[in-house]
Amino acid sequence: MKIRWQPVVAAGAAVAATLVASSSVPQATNHATNHGAPQPSDVQISTDPQQLSVVGLPCFPGVLNLTMTNIGTQDRYADMTLDPTGPLQLSRELFSSWLPAVDPDQPVSAPVEVRAPRDATPGIYQIGVEVDRSRLTVPVTVNPLPPKGPGDNLALGEQATASSTHGNFFLCGAVDGDKDSEHWDTLTGWNDGTRAVFPDTYDVALSQPATINRVELYTLDSAKYPAAVNGLRDWDVQARVGGTWQTVAQVRGNTAGHVTSTFEPVQADSVRILCLDGNDHTYSRIVELEVYGS
Numbered sequence: 001m002k003i004r005w006q007p008v009v010a011a012g013a014a015v016a017a018t019l020v021a022s023s024s025v026p027q028a029t030n031h032a033t034n035h036g037a038p039q040p041s042d043v044q045i046s047t048d049p050q051q052l053s054v055v056g057l058p059c060f061p062g063v064l065n066l067t068m069t070n071i072g073t074q075d076r077y078a079d080m081t082l083d084p085t086g087p088l089q090l091s092r093e094l095f096s097s098w099l100p101a102v103d104p105d106q107p108v109s110a111p112v113e114v115r116a117p118r119d120a121t122p123g124i125y126q127i128g129v130e131v132d133r134s135r136l137t138v139p140v141t142v143n144p145l146p147p148k149g150p151g152d153n154l155a156l157g158e159q160a161t162a163s164s165t166h167g168n169f170f171l172c173g174a175v176d177g178d179k180d181s182e183h184w185d186t187l188t189g190w191n192d193g194t195r196a197v198f199p200d201t202y203d204v205a206l207s208q209p210a211t212i213n214r215v216e217l218y219t220l221d222s223a224k225y226p227a228a229v230n231g232l233r234d235w236d237v238q239a240r241v242g243g244t245w246q247t248v249a250q251v252r253g254n255t256a257g258h259v260t261s262t263f264e265p266v267q268a269d270s271v272r273i274l275c276l277d278g279n280d281h282t283y284s285r286i287v288e289l290e291v292y293g294s
């Protein structure tokens with residue numbers, strides 16, 4: 001089975017699903033004792049994308065953008081409830097918002113992260129999305145776990161932590177399998193949140209202790225943002241061995257987009273990039289961090 005590593009949300013072809021439930025129901029059929037309550041058809045709901053693929057790794061969420069639009073004539077408050085099936089875990093199961101009735105209609109959106117645990121049975125599950133009596137169903141495919149044997153990237157999708165993360169970026173963006181800097185402005189890559197303050201740290205915890213001897217770091221290096229101008233310049237590669245961080249490699253004065261650091265094999269349970277400076281001296285930027293064993 002081919003495993004799709006990128007969340008479907010990254011695909012440009014994704015188009016918002018739209019449902020206006022009950023919109024074909026004539027207003028006259030609503031029951032007579034309506035004390036000014038909004039009609040079910042007042043809120044249009046959609047999700048982008050319409051379906052998701054996820055993998056049961058801790059730092060590999062799929063992201064679903066939820067949208068509610070008041071298409072009626074009365075200001076109102078709305079609760080969108082999310083109902084996941086099977087092993088799916090959501091970062092929220094309720095999205096509530098005040099929805100003023102304005103012209104043109106003003107959509108209100110919020111993201112939800114969708115995860116599956118490592119032991120999730122691969123298959124197709126779903127998330128029910130509901131406002132009043134309007135309902136959508138979003139299919140979610142849980143793909144098999146990637147191999148993590150010799151020669152495989154041990155950092156892929158594993159739990160990342162960082163000293164800080166800029167609000168426009170995802171913590172997990174540097175372990176999502178996408179090392180293409182041209183995707184930087186959209187979804188992939190980590191950017192710290194403390195401008196012109198160093199050091200910054202980006203850690204990834206391996207699923208189990210492993211003998212490692214190589215780290216591949218992809219910093220920002222695109223046509224618009226060359227590494228020599230905006231990439232990571234100085235950093236230490238550290239491995240946590242027996243609970244203690246050890247520096248296993250050092251990189252200084254880098255201007256390349258891709259740097260391979262090899263070192264004597266160590267048995268480690270985590271890898272850290274200790275970011276000491278960027279070429280523009282503002283932010284630490286990592287598009288992808290890969291860890292390999294011997």
Ligand SMILES: [Ca+2]
Nearest residue numbers: 173178188287
């Ligand atoms: Ca990435």
